[in-house]
Amino acid sequence: MKINILQLLQGAKKATGIVVIIDVFRAFSLEAYLIHQNAKEIIPVGKKEIAYEYKEKDPSIVLIGERHGIKLPGFDFGNSPSEIQGISFKNKTIVHTTSAGTQGLTNAIHADEILTGSFVNAKAIAQYIKTKNPEEVSLVCMGWEGKESTEEDTMCAEYIKSLLEEKPYTIDTDLLKRTSGAKFFDVKQNEIFPQQDFYLCVDTDRFPFVLKYEKGKIQKIEVVTK
Numbered sequence: 001m002k003i004n005i006l007q008l009l010q011g012a013k014k015a016t017g018i019v020v021i022i023d024v025f026r027a028f029s030l031e032a033y034l035i036h037q038n039a040k041e042i043i044p045v046g047k048k049e050i051a052y053e054y055k056e057k058d059p060s061i062v063l064i065g066e067r068h069g070i071k072l073p074g075f076d077f078g079n080s081p082s083e084i085q086g087i088s089f090k091n092k093t094i095v096h097t098t099s100a101g102t103q104g105l106t107n108a109i110h111a112d113e114i115l116t117g118s119f120v121n122a123k124a125i126a127q128y129i130k131t132k133n134p135e136e137v138s139l140v141c142m143g144w145e146g147k148e149s150t151e152e153d154t155m156c157a158e159y160i161k162s163l164l165e166e167k168p169y170t171i172d173t174d175l176l177k178r179t180s181g182a183k184f185f186d187v188k189q190n191e192i193f194p195q196q197d198f199y200l201c202v203d204t205d206r207f208p209f210v211l212k213y214e215k216g217k218i219q220k221i222e223v224v225t226k
């Protein structure tokens, strides 16, 4: 199995094989929590205008997303896992748009199959890929707005790679607190980036399922992890 680690939006555009689009802070950590909280379906979209069109056609749709981290006007929730804790999304269809993660999904045009990537279900992702045993896997780190690489996404790619290769790997959350995760500990940014989001996003291997992006929607696939 050839394992590529690619970066940013240009990485998503050229990724081949089973493609994992990684966005730890916060898009795909959030999507895992939404599915865990029984969301019926998630429709990730790139353009915010498409999200507004969905809501206009069907007001029961829940809009979730951000630009520059800030909840979009008229949206029900921002891109924050802590904001949705304790809420049931049973029977709810969610339309989700973000600066990096959902852009990666919609741009992975050469992929055989597309999965979301985050720490919260990393082990399940590796287990799923191992079972499929593809010739090629591309782990795409979406970074900051798909333009600048960030420590948490690269670390998540390295962790998934280490699981696939059955090699040891230590996730250095202290390093993340000092680097890309520092915004969650900055009191001036606390309204946009709550501290609890950091801890919910680094809660590694919490969920035994993968999220597959197919035909414009997120589908949950349960995985038996060892």
Ligand SMILES: O=C(O)[C@H](CS(=O)(=O)O)OP(=O)(O)O
Pocket (backbone or CB within 6 Å): 023, 025, 026, 027, 028, 066, 067, 068, 069, 070, 079, 098, 099, 100, 101, 102, 143, 144, 145
């Ligand atoms: O909401 C997020 O955490 C980020 C926004 S930013 O890049 O930190 O401004 O969006 P995402 O697409 O989840 O990386």
